[in-house]
Amino acid sequence: MTPQGPRRLQIAKGLQQLRERSGLTLEEVAAASGYGKSTVQRYEDWTSATRPKARNVRAIAGAAGGTPEEVAALTTLAESLTAGWWAVGGVPEWLHPLVSLEQEAEVECAYAPSIVPGLLQTREYAMAIHLGQEVREPLDVVTRQVDARIKRQEVLAKNSPLHLWAILDESVLQRVVGDRAVMAAQLDHLITQSRLRHIEIQILPLASGGHAAAASGHYVTITSGGYTSAYAELLGTGLYMDTAEQVARYTTAMDYLRSQAADTTASLKVLSEYRKEYGT
Numbered sequence: 001m002t003p004q005g006p007r008r009l010q011i012a013k014g015l016q017q018l019r020e021r022s023g024l025t026l027e028e029v030a031a032a033s034g035y036g037k038s039t040v041q042r043y044e045d046w047t048s049a050t051r052p053k054a055r056n057v058r059a060i061a062g063a064a065g066g067t068p069e070e071v072a073a074l075t076t077l078a079e080s081l082t083a084g085w086w087a088v089g090g091v092p093e094w095l096h097p098l099v100s101l102e103q104e105a106e107v108e109c110a111y112a113p114s115i116v117p118g119l120l121q122t123r124e125y126a127m128a129i130h131l132g133q134e135v136r137e138p139l140d141v142v143t144r145q146v147d148a149r150i151k152r153q154e155v156l157a158k159n160s161p162l163h164l165w166a167i168l169d170e171s172v173l174q175r176v177v178g179d180r181a182v183m184a185a186q187l188d189h190l191i192t193q194s195r196l197r198h199i200e201i202q203i204l205p206l207a208s209g210g211h212a213a214a215a216s217g218h219y220v221t222i223t224s225g226g227y228t229s230a231y232a233e234l235l236g237t238g239l240y241m242d243t244a245e246q247v248a249r250y251t252t253a254m255d256y257l258r259s260q261a262a263d264t265t266a267s268l269k270v271l272s273e274y275r276k277e278y279g280t
Helices: 005-022 024-031 037-043 054-063 066-081 093-103 122-132 139-156 180-194 244-260 264-277
Strands: 107-112 163-169 200-205 221-225 227-234 237-241
Touching: 005 054, 005 066, 005 227, 024 037, 024 054, 037 054, 037 244, 054 066, 054 264, 093 139, 093 221, 093 227, 093 237, 107 244, 122 139, 122 180, 122 244, 180 200, 180 264, 200 244, 200 264, 221 244, 227 244, 237 244
Parallel strands: 107 163, 163 200
Antiparallel strands: 107 221, 221 227, 227 237
16 A cells, blocks of 8 residues: 555645745635635645545645646645555554654654653563553453554565664663563664664663753654654654744754764663663
């Protein structure tokens, strides 16, 4: 199936840029296209659950002042959209935009203050995390969620894999998720992954004290199709940001975190030391 994330993002940003270039309001584009303001607004929101229809994109792009070539390009993108595997089940709807973007993204940078990022979790670690979070869900539901999380990691094993840069707070290595055997296997996995050319893992030492993201939770910046967006994970939901000001705030914080964390060579040594503590 064709991943829809990057294309959905390009359509939304394209429609927004056409409207702003023409100096039109949402109401004016809505009136000219024959659709309601809420419809135009949803089509400019790449995180919306609404899948753009080609005929609607054509009408809105034309009403927003697009040239015939621009209208045709956005319409073609809309025609190429299909639902991805993540829409079938196992991945919560609020995570769909991030998972869809990961399918064709070039780079993802993740800051993890409390647990290992999903793209780097072992199955046993992921199961322990989900059992802790989804205390009211049946085991079969949790199992489907874990299966989806492991499938999500396939983006790291493609011929042209996603380049992942993960910064883990040192407390992530100290928090015993599952049991010590689960943690030992998880540390082994992190050590193995950190040796791959397209995966960078840095540890942010507790001794570093205050840092650029001290007041934030888990977040990522992701670059796909020439666009960079930011995603912050909250309890049971995700917040997506794509304005220049919002993205700049998160990318700047990530740059500072890279400088404050141990480099990749020193971080590998830290991982190895913690692995010894969890025994055989």
